[in-house]
Amino acid sequence: MVETVGDVIRGRFAPSPSGRMHLGNVFTALLAWLSVRAKGGTLVLRMEDLDPDRCREEYAQQLAEDLVWLGLTWDEGYGKSGPHGPYRQSERTDFYAGQFAALAAQELVYPCYCTRAQRLAASAPHRADGKLVYDGRCRHLSQEERRELDKTRRPAWRVAVPDEEIFFTDGHLGPYRERLDLDCGDFIIRRSDGVYAYQLAVVADDGAMEINEVVRGQDLLDSTPRQLFLYEKLGYRPPEFYHVPLLVDPDGRRLSKRDGDLDLGALKERFTAPEIVGRLAFLAGLTDAPEPAMPAELLPIFAWEKVPARDVTVDRTLWQKPRVP
Structure with a gap:
């Protein structure tokens, strides 16, 4: 909870x-x-x-x-x-870099070298709605394999999620739960071009700006569990969510x-x-x-x-x- x-x-x-x-x-x-x-x-x-x-x-x-x-x-x-x-x-790029470093210090991030085609191939539709979930193949690369891939490809960076269930009560829709590893999978927080991804930026900004109420569309409901995971790891207390x-x-x-x-x-x-x-x-x-x-x-x-x-x-x-x- x-x-x-x-x-x-x-x-x-x-x-x-x-x-x-x-x-x-x-x-x-x-x-x-x-x-x-x-x-x-x-x-x-x-x-x-x-x-x-x-x-x-x-x-x-x-x-x-x-x-x-x-x-x-x-x-x-x-x-x-x-x-x-x-x-x-x-x-706010410098601020996001500090938030990224905080996650890296907890050994929660890893480089992902997959192309878009490889990401799709390395995913499976675990969710009931058929959405693909990345299987974490790059999480298990050795340091030598990463050094070799670094020579030819700039990686994106993912958060390694645990086999943990996140539960919260939406202010409008009521109870919602999701299993991070099966329903979400390891997700990108920095793109290969260096741009920080939405999932990291929105949590970091809402936390730093002391936002305690978020009203947004229901298309973002399934983003909430992974964001709650980031709130915890970055030391912020999460807002109350209302998905419209x-x-x-x-x-x-x-x-x-x-x-x-x-x-x-x-x-x-x-x-x-x-x-x-x-x-x-x-x-x-x-x-x-x-x-x-x-x-x-x-x-x-x-x-x-x-x-x-x-x-x-x-x-x-x-x-x-x-x-x-």
Whole structure:
């Protein structure tokens, strides 16, 4: 059982500035904002721009402007001062290096020389959902074998997980458990190009920024056990997690940034901020009809018990209405 911390709530919204926010991103941002504000907490905006090939500063600036336009303001983080900066992951590499060294000092990491094809071949679908789990073949290489491979290939680095079960209670979904070695496997924390991976960065940042409430999509639920393992090994107390439903098309496909007609740029041409927020509140089960509302107006009626536990199907006709002059 995981013991989480805190009396004063510190939540965060941590988007990746790789394009315009889509409807699902805004849905999560709204619920994260409501959950923190309903408890009188502090909200942090962090830009998770680890991927230098996809993330751009102009996207980060646009994202911040869109959040303000929607009424989803924050107290600390990107564009503001704060005691835990910098608030862009691309500026925190030295910090991640120290966290990586702390894991290495515990002999928890090892180099992995597998190519993508080799990683797939060295994996097995242990999980019920068919996801592949790396079998740890590079964990057992000898020092001589590693020296030879170092001559021709730059390794990624993995965390060696134990045969241990991680159990926690999600604030929205309830109990969840996972066996690290069978359901997760040894996972990458630094890529072969030297970029630190999401799993390490998010734990290190949330720990250092004293985040004690994380609201995010259900697609990240199965990342939580491995992150809880890292929280323990890095000496941080974990936050309480709330995993929210994903917005999906009628065919079950998750909305993404490829859905250009549902990104915020397109939506702003058709709707006011209250119309967008009101429709999202309706999808979240907070209201009986998609009536216009700003986030602050939803605070008196917000409750996690109202939010669906399963994915929410988006009726696109609700999002095609032209803006009324």
